[in-house]
Amino acid sequence: MKVNFDFYTGQDNYSDGDIEKDIIQYLKEQGEGNHQEIFKKDIRWPVFYHITPIRKNIVNWYPFKENSEVLEIGAGMGAITGALCDKAKQVTAVELSKQRASAIEARCQDKENLEIMVGNFNDIKFDKKFDYITLIGVLEYAPVYTNSDNPFHDFLVQIKSLLKEDGKLLIAIENQYGMKYFSGVPEDHTAKVYDGILGYENKKGVRTFGKKQLKEILGDSGFKYTKFYYPMPDYKLPNVIFSDAYQPNEDKLQDYTPYAYLPDEKIAIAYDEKKAYLDIIKNGQFDFFANSFFVEASMEQFDTEVDLAKQELIKIDSSMKPFYEKYYQLGKKQDATLLETKQLLEENQRLKEELYAMANSKSWRFTKPLRDLRKFRK
Numbered sequence: 001m002k003v004n005f006d007f008y009t010g011q012d013n014y015s016d017g018d019i020e021k022d023i024i025q026y027l028k029e030q031g032e033g034n035h036q037e038i039f040k041k042d043i044r045w046p047v048f049y050h051i052t053p054i055r056k057n058i059v060n061w062y063p064f065k066e067n068s069e070v071l072e073i074g075a076g077m078g079a080i081t082g083a084l085c086d087k088a089k090q091v092t093a094v095e096l097s098k099q100r101a102s103a104i105e106a107r108c109q110d111k112e113n114l115e116i117m118v119g120n121f122n123d124i125k126f127d128k129k130f131d132y133i134t135l136i137g138v139l140e141y142a143p144v145y146t147n148s149d150n151p152f153h154d155f156l157v158q159i160k161s162l163l164k165e166d167g168k169l170l171i172a173i174e175n176q177y178g179m180k181y182f183s184g185v186p187e188d189h190t191a192k193v194y195d196g197i198l199g200y201e202n203k204k205g206v207r208t209f210g211k212k213q214l215k216e217i218l219g220d221s222g223f224k225y226t227k228f229y230y231p232m233p234d235y236k237l238p239n240v241i242f243s244d245a246y247q248p249n250e251d252k253l254q255d256y257t258p259y260a261y262l263p264d265e266k267i268a269i270a271y272d273e274k275k276a277y278l279d280i281i282k283n284g285q286f287d288f289f290a291n292s293f294f295v296e297a298s299m300e301q302f303d304t305e306v307d308l309a310k311q312e313l314i315k316i317d318s319s320m321k322p323f324y325e326k327y328y329q330l331g332k333k334q335d336a337t338l339l340e341t342k343q344l345l346e347e348n349q350r351l352k353e354e355l356y357a358m359a360n361s362k363s364w365r366f367t368k369p370l371r372d373l374r375k376f377r378k
Contacts, residue, residue: 007119074138078104156221
C-alpha cells in the first residue's frame with residue numbers, strides 16, 4: 001500500500017465530526033475484520049455505517065474483469081476499498097480528507113495493490129487510464145467540488161477522459177423519487193422532507209436525479225450506454241440487488257430491511273414501504289420508485305453477464321441486529337412533534353392513496369401530488 005500526499009492542500013473540508021476519530025481508533029485496535037467486537041460497545045449510526053461489512057455489498061456481486069485497474073473517487077473511510085482490492089489488479093483510491101484517508105490506511109494494511117491519493121480529484125494529475133471508475137455516493141456532490149456552470153456534465157466528462165475506450169463508470173446514488181421519500185423520509189443530503197420530489201429548493205446545491213434524467217446526463221457527457229441496477233433498501237446498506245431483468249416480487253422483497261425511521265431525527269414514517277412496493281411492482285413502476293440506483297455506464301456497447309438470482313451478499317449477523325432493531329424496526333416511531341405530526345400523517349395518508357392510484361393507472365402524472373406537496377410545505 002502506498003499513500004500519496006502530493007495533491008493534498010492541508011485542509012479537510014468534509015467530515016462527520018469528532019466521531020471519525022473514534023472510528024479510526026476502532027479500526028486501529030480491531031482491524032476491519034472484527035466488526036463484531038466494535039458493535040458490542042458502539043452502534044452509533046456513523047460508526048456502523050463506516051465499519052459494517054454490509055457496505056461491501058454494493059460491489060461484491062459485480063463481475064469485475066480480471067487484471068483490471070480501478071479508480072475509486074471519494075473513498076471515504078474505505079468501506080468498500082478493500083473489496084475493490086480483492087477484485088482488481090490495482091486500485092487507486094482518491095479521498096479529499098487526510099483524516100479519512102488514515103482510516104483507509106488502517107483497514108487496508110495488507111492490500112499491496114492499493115494506492116491512496118489524498119486531495120481533490122479535480123486537482124490530481126493521473127498518468128494512466130482505468131478499466132473502472134467508481135462514484136459511490138459521489139456524483140451528487142459535483143456542484144460542491146467542481147467549479148463550473150454545468151458541474152455534473154463537466155465532472156463526468158473529466159472522468160470519461162480517464163477511462164480506457166472500453167472502460168466503465170460505476171455509479172451508486174439515491175433516486176430523487178425513491179419510495180422512502182414519499183413516506184416522509186427527509187432527502188438524504190438536504191434533510192428536507194419532499195425536497196427532491198419537489199425539484200430541490202436549492203437549484204445549485206447537492207442533489208440526486210430520477211432514472212430518466214440521470215440517463216440523459218450520462219448520455220450528454222459521452223456515456224452512450226447504460227445499465228441500471230436497484231440495490232435495496234438503498235446503496236448504502238444493500239441487502240439485495242435487483243435489475244430490469246431480475247425484478248422483485250413479494251417473496252424477494254422479504255430479503256431487505258426497509259427504513260422505518262432515521263437515527264437522531266424526529267421523523268414519522270407514514271407507511272411500510274414494502275407494502276407500498278407491491279402494487280408498484282405489479283404495475284411495472286419499480287424502477288421509477290426504487291430508493292437507489294447502481295449504474296453501469298460506458299462509451300462502448302457492453303453486455304455484463306451477472307446472475308442476480310445467485311447473488312451472495314454479506315448478511316446481517318447477530319452483532320448487527322441491535323443496530324437494525326434501534327434504527328429500522330417498524331412500529332417504533334420517534335416523537336415527531338417538530339414536524340407537526342398530525343398534519344404530516346394526514347397529508348401522507350392522502351399522498352399514499354394517490355400514489356396507489358397512480359400505480360394502478362395506465363397513464364399517470366405527478367401534477368396533483370406535487371401541487372399538494374408544495375401547498376403543504378408552505
